[in-house]
Amino acid sequence: MKKEDILRQLRETDGFVSGQELCAQYGVSRTAVWKAIKQLEKDGYVIEAQNNKGYRLAKDTAGMVFSKAAVESCMDTKQIARKLVFHKETGSTNLDAKALAEKGAEPGTLVVADMQTAGRGRRGRSWDGASGKNIYMSLVLRPDCPPDKASALTLVMALSVAEAVKELSPDVSCMIKWPNDIVINGKKACGILTEMSAEPDCIHYVVIGVGINVNQTEFPNKISDTATSLFLEYGREIDRSRLVAAIMKRFEECYCLFKERYLLTPLLDRYNSMLVNMDRQVRVLDPKGEYEGIAKGANEKGELIVERADSGETVCVYAGEVSVRGVYGYAV
DSSP, rough: OOOOHHHHHHHHHOOBBBBBHHHHTTTHHHHHHHHHHHHHHHHTOOEEETTTEEEEEEEEHHTTTSSSSHHHHHOOOTTSSSSEEEESSOOOOOHHHHHHTTTTOOOOOOOOOOOOOOOOOGGGOOOOOOHHHHHEEEEEEEESSSSGGGGHHHHHHHHHHHHHHHHOOTOOOOOOOEEEEEEEETTEEEEEEEEEEETTEEEEEEOOOOOOEHHHHHHHTTTTBBBOHHHHHHHSSSHHHHHHHHHHHHHHHHHHTTTTTTTGGGGGGHHHHTTTTTSEEEEEEOTOOEEEEEEEEEESSSSEEEEEETTTTEEOSSEEEETTTTTOOOOO
8 A cells, every 4th residue: 555545545535534444445554544644744735534534635735735646646547657756856857757768767657847947848948947836747658660750749748738738627728839839828838848769760769748837827027928827827726636647648548549550640630629720820930941821730740731822832841930820929
């Protein structure tokens, strides 16, 4: 018996859970249960204990604790994230995950941090934040596919995050900006960075890093017009442990479909239905020269299909910056 087993029972029960019931279920003594309860209280949980009734978790504080036990108590996957590494503070979960992968970490290993001090986004941009507010996590995978197909994994994760967030509030406009930004009401709430170690004909590992603005209440002036958080959009604090678990549950299902042919074909309708770029005017910053056009959705390889305004030609964008009119301040 681990303390996360006790926590799962308390989370899933509205009333009291008797100590005798916990002893019988896990085959341990009352002393062992009492020690587990004390460990949970030390982690920050408020647990009520009454004679002849047992233990009850204070529901109004349950979601505010973010720890290894909290995340594991919510997890409902078969392979993904069954191995969990949790840090109260780290430089970068992607760097942590890559170090573990180099040492042979099993696929599905998940690194989660409460605080990240040296995070990186696309093109070397920073992605950091204070403790107690956001989600920083990185997932280790070892897909059996050619390296050129692994780039689509960032879209698989984007879909998983967007669908999990959408569960929280179906009425809020949660969309995906190709390839992997999560956008709520026109502002960015999540970034995803996928990194790979490979040879020309095989992949050693892939690490997908996810940074989500969850309970952040304010942003620096320079990004306040383009960034948002789930708290600001939903008006309430979000249980980060449940959100991590929900994303991993979605990803496991999506990844299973993707692995059938290592193409997005089974997921395309779902992905394109949440694509903020769809049928919108976009600007593509191509190294050969930027151009504008109308986005027609992603294809099975994860490329963005764009109908160019200057020539009418349909092209497939596989890399580079794509701005969407009306999103992140792109107005002209």
